[in-house]
Amino acid sequence: MAIAVSSATPWGETISEQNGATKEGSDDSSRNAVPRTVRQVYELDPLSDSRWPALVATHPQASVFHTQAWLSALHVTYGYRPLVLTTSAPEAPLTDAIVFCEVDSWLTGRRLVSLPFSDHCEPLLNEPAALEAMLLHARSRMEAGRYKRIEIRPHSAQRDQVHGFQPQGGAVLHRLDLTAPADQLFRSFHKDCIQRKIRRAEREQLAYEEGNSEAQLLDFYRLMTMTRRRHGLPPQPLQWFRALIAAFGPNLKLRLVRKDGAAVASILTLSHRQTMFYKYGCSDASANKFGGTPMLFWQTIQEAKAHGQNELDMGRSDLDDPGLSVFKEHWGSVPTPLTYWKYPTEGSRTRPAWQKHLANRVVSASPDRILQLVGNVLYRHMG
Secondary structure: EEEEEEEOOOOOOOOOOHHHOOOOOOOHHHOOOOOEEEEEEEEOOOOOOHHHHHHHHHHHOOHHOOOHHHHHHHHHHHHHHEEEEEEEOOOOOOEEEEEEEEEEOOOEEEEEEEOOOOOOOOOOOOOOOHHHHHHHHHHHHHHOOOOEEEEEEOOOOOOOOOOOOOEEEEEEEEEOOOOOOHHHHHHHHHHHHHHHHHHHHOOOOOOEEEEEEEHHHHHHHHHHHHHHHHHHOOOOHHHHHHHHHHHHHHHHEEEEEEEEEEEEEEEEEEEOOOEEEEEEEEEEEEEHHHHHHHHHHHHHHHHHHHHOEEEEEEEEEOOOOOOHHHHHHHOOOEEEEEEEEEOOOOOOOOOOOHHHHHHHHHHHHHHHHHHHHHHHHHHHHHH
């Protein structure tokens, strides 16, 4: 499917109407302006089009969240249909793209999201003008009644307005440069909060292991349920993690530490090109004093360096969770603003304090099995 779009402006500037129409009240000089380039926008299925993995393998802004593995896990678990918009013709190599998923929910409405459950998903561009054409195409589909809302989740800084999209919420993305020697990196970690805890884990003789077996997954999921309960939330579906393991294979690792044989902390990492991605973490709070989580990150860093990777993407931290940001910064990671963008603009949906308190009470009183069932039902609507 293709649509012709007039496109020539950079990020954040005013967009002219499609089909060459001038805005009401514009002067005659605008009618004599140099004609703008007409671009065709095409749609493709990234799970079946062989050009998509080639673009993801070479584009400098591509991340693990662009891969067929991540998109396949979203499709298998939640039924989301992935969709790519591009100005590249079907017979030509892909040179630009935005990847979305269609989230079809009776609870939250039908939305076009780039991408669900992804910390960030940068548009893959060669020039800014291509972005305008693709976003106008997406907006035309929404305004025709196909979608209720469009969301994009880039990690690069944007201007105050991106083609009618407005910023929603606030977070930071932490990334750690791994190019320095390992001993130099270790000395750069916070002495009390990181170095001392890694040494404590060694003294406690915590046993480290990694893999993606079903037994390791069940240990990870038990800790994940405990951690989500502490945060007043249900855990993600177990099927989501099984789908990730099936899709990523050896590029996904569950890393666990055990105390006296029992798993007390775990993280899930994904490897893509030159970057190691930390995606999920969980622990038994009663054993946090043993330093299990710092030990897991240190093992991850050393492995990434051994495989020639030069960055650890430590993921998104919400501004209302300063403790998580501080933990990541104690490793020497660099925070950058992370803003998601939506069209059309919506008002704040912040819940009143009493509602949050009630939800936390209900979660804390619910058995694990009930929490897991709630997660199975709700997460597909949350994308």
